[in-house]
Amino acid sequence: MLNYPPFELVALVKTALALLTAFTLGGLIGFERQWRQRTAGLRTNVLVAVGAAAFVDLGLRMMGPEGSVRVIAYVVSGIGFLGAGVIMKEGTQVRGLNTAATLWASAAVGAFAGCGQLLEAALVAVFVLSGNTLLRPLVNYVNRRPISSEGTEALYRVHVTCHPEAVSDARDLLFEELERLHYPIRDIEILSEGEEIVELAAILVPSTANAHDLDAITGHLERHEAIDSATWTVSAAS
Secondary structure, eight states: OOOOOOOOHHHHHHHHHHHHHHHHHHHHHHHHHHHTTOSSOHHHHHHHHHHHHHHHHHHHHHHTHHHHHHHHHHHHHHHHHHHHTTOEEETTEEEOHHHHHHHHHHHHHHHHHHTTOHHHHHHHHHHHHHHHHTTHHHHHHHHHSOOOTTTSOEEEEEEEEEOGGGHHHHHHHHHHHHHHTTOOEEEEEEEEEOSSOEEEEEEEOSSOOOHHHHHHHHHHHHTSTTOSEEEEEEEEOO
16 A cells, blocks of 8 residues: 655645746746747746756655755756757758757756745746847847858858769869869869759868959859859858
8 A cells, every 4th residue: 555645735835836936937938939939939948847846846855855956867868858859950050959958948947946946946047038038139240240261260162053064174173273272172062963054062171261362263264164154152160
């Protein structure tokens, strides 16, 4: 026969207060995410915070501080798996990292609440909300800055288009023109391949590149019969 622990009103009130705190603070974090149409919004952040608080509170009531510490360790690792589910890679872009980090932080809010550290839980929630709101203008300012080799490790590509039968000649011309001005090539890849047009891109080793040099290279490439068009692009190195 199972022996259940005796009913304790004080402990129940503490648990209710911890869950209410986690629900409220997780709701504030989730509302900000929902407002911005993120993958993990209001309900997800509330459930993460409340779940973390419930598990930590259970560990605390069953085994004391040692039990809560054990549960917190499992909460941290468990939220890592949950956060991985919202991270998506689209080409060279990785999306969902901020959402995953927010879920992780919501779990921290719940863990504090579950341990009875309600003011600390509120403080963590304030910092999470500040990170997602107050830092946004700074992030937008940095992202709007033009990519340059001085401020960013820039990755340069020289693109050419040609007919399928001229791919070998176009590849050789890319090597010759870039080597002539001492720009090392990391790779030459085929970006698109059709029946009439093939696009090649020479990826330069990340280094300082001169825009005038690249303009001269593409202009010289376009004068060859094997090349239909030539241009260059720059992006942030991953």
